[in-house]
Amino acid sequence: MKKVLLTIAAILTLGLGNVLAEENHTNSVRTIKSPRFARPLVEKWIEEYAKTEPGVTFQIAKGQGESDLSVAIADQQEKTQDLFSHWIYIGETAVLPITARSSEAARLLEGKHLNAKKLKQLFFLNDDFEEDVKRNKAFEAITIYSGSNATSVAGSFAHNFGEESTNFRGKRIAGDDLFLNTAIAKDPLGVSFNTLSNIFDLQSRRLKSDLSLVGLDLKKDVAVSFSDKGSLDEVLTILETEKPAEVTVGKVAITYNGTDEAVSRFLQWVLENGTKYNHQYGLLNLNQKELSAQASYVH
Known part of the structure; x- marks a missing residue:
């Protein structure tokens, strides 16, 4: 009888343990x-x-x-x-080049509409276009800020232009890419890049008031949308139908x-x-x- 009671107790204990384990997993x-x-x-x-x-x-x-x-x-x-x-x-995330609004870098790049080749010259070290950079006084004066965090979009941005993230000119910033906005705000000659959600205000759908987009060589009918006058929704709509070489787009x-x-x-x-x-x-x-x-x- 004693053995029977012990067996029943063991079964009940095991059953209760399984129920508790399942409950804990469900609510974990x-x-x-x-x-x-x-x-x-x-x-x-x-x-x-x-x-x-x-x-x-x-x-x-x-x-x-x-x-x-x-x-x-x-x-x-x-x-x-x-x-x-x-x-x-x-989904996908898009990355655009930026600088601080009304900065010296924004003045130097004003009116320039950079194609993929010019963006490579601005952002990367490469012997093939070192002389071109030296001849372009605006590019030579600018300091590039790029992310060094493992989750940074720096790698995606570099790969879009056929480069490695180790080839960026300028300074590397540790931590989240949002710190890139802070870096260029402190440096009048700073230029960087960031994801749409980091450069647009998600409520107003407009560019954050302290940032300015670097002008890109895009078709006239979409160029305004990729300027400081554009909206986040305009950019999203355009990039879902076409992917210009000047814009980095990566899957999430x-x-x-x-x-x-x-x-x-x-x-x-x-x-x-x-x-x-x-x-x-x-x-x-x-x-x-x-x-x-x-x-x-x-x-």
Whole structure:
């Protein structure tokens, strides 16, 4: 009898343990690592998803520790492959060259409409056009500021022009790319680049009041939209139909390990519902065919 009672007790204990483990897993927190340019969008996902799945909590990861998911620009995926074996694309981010409004750099570049070749000469060290830079006094006077953080768009910007991020002229800035705005605000001759969500005010949809866009060699019918008079929504609309060589556009991915059912459900929701907030937070949409295809990749 004693043995029977002990057996029953063991079974009940094991069963209760399984229930508690399952309950803890269902209510456990999942963390998302995100660069600053995408963080407002990710926070919106978290807020809206909580209304549909209150039993699972997602939150922004703090510090440099591990996370369940990570948002990255596509060409940064290889940096996270040791931790994450899967990824899906949820949109695109665009990067534009900037300087501080009414600065000396803005004056030197005023009226210039730079094509891809001129942008390479302005931003990068390269023996092939070193003499061209020396002949261009405006370029020679300007100081370039680029990001050195692992999540910086510096790599994407460089690759768009066939360069490596180690080839930037000027100074490298540690930390989030938002610090690039601060750097050029302090240097009258500073020029940099940043994502749309870091250079446009997401509420007014206009360029931030302390920034100015570097003029690009674009078609007349779109040039105004890429000037200080343009709006974020105009730029997004144009870049979803055409991709000028002068503008860096990179896919934004969510990377994850593919073994968590709660994470998979969240990703399915993002693809079906979360991407409708892309424009609101400064990201381009994927075309519908490409977006639909991403659902089949979720594990």
